[in-house]
Amino acid sequence: MSESDPGFQAALEEAKQGAREGGIPIGACLVDKNGKVLGRGHNMRLQKGSAILHGEMSALESAGRLPASAYKGSTMYTTLSPCLMCTGACLLYEVSRVVLGENKTFLGGEDLLRSKGVEVINVGSKECERLMQTFSSEHPEDWNEDIGEDGK
Numbered sequence: 465m466s467e468s469d470p471g472f473q474a475a476l477e478e479a480k481q482g483a484r485e486g487g488i489p490i491g492a493c494l495v496d497k498n499g500k501v502l503g504r505g506h507n508m509r510l511q512k513g514s515a516i517l518h519g520e521m522s523a524l525e526s527a528g529r530l531p532a533s534a535y536k537g538s539t540m541y542t543t544l545s546p547c548l549m550c551t552g553a554c555l556l557y558e559v560s561r562v563v564l565g566e567n568k569t570f571l572g573g574e575d576l577l578r579s580k581g582v583e584v585i586n587v588g589s590k591e592c593e594r595l596m597q598t599f600s601s602e603h604p605e606d607w608n609e610d611i612g613e614d615g616k
């Protein structure tokens with residue numbers, strides 16, 4: 465698992481698309497055990513005024529309704545350490561592995577995922593860090609709102 469992984473590249477493309485839309489630059493891609501992309505998406509909080517469409521939630525939503533078996537052995541690629549909402553969604557659907565871009569900007573539910581048997585891999589992407597540093601320095605209030613903080 466590395467940054468060159470097609471699933472990770474798809475998540476990164478989604479993050480960049482989010483940045484182009486003026487949104488929070490976090491992308492995700494859900495890939496099944498055979499390497500097939502089930503869904504992909506990016507954070508739509510600002511674009512849609514959404515309380516729940518983080519990158520991972522957008523990817524799950526774009527995958528649509530699936531039987532439980534479809535998630536077996538699947539990997540959620542995400543450009544940023546998943547928050548507790550997205551961690552919970554990955555646990556609900558029993559995603560097998562989470563590959564994340566970085567956790568310096570934000571550290572989410574990685575320990576919780578591991579405690580439930582989910583494999584967690586941090587690829588340490590400088591590009592993901594840069595995307596988030598740029599956004600959070602230009603729009604600190606929007607970033608704080610995304611992670612449920614009041615920004616003081």
Ligand SMILES: [Zn+2]
Nearest residue numbers: 518547549550
């Ligand atoms: Zn999230």
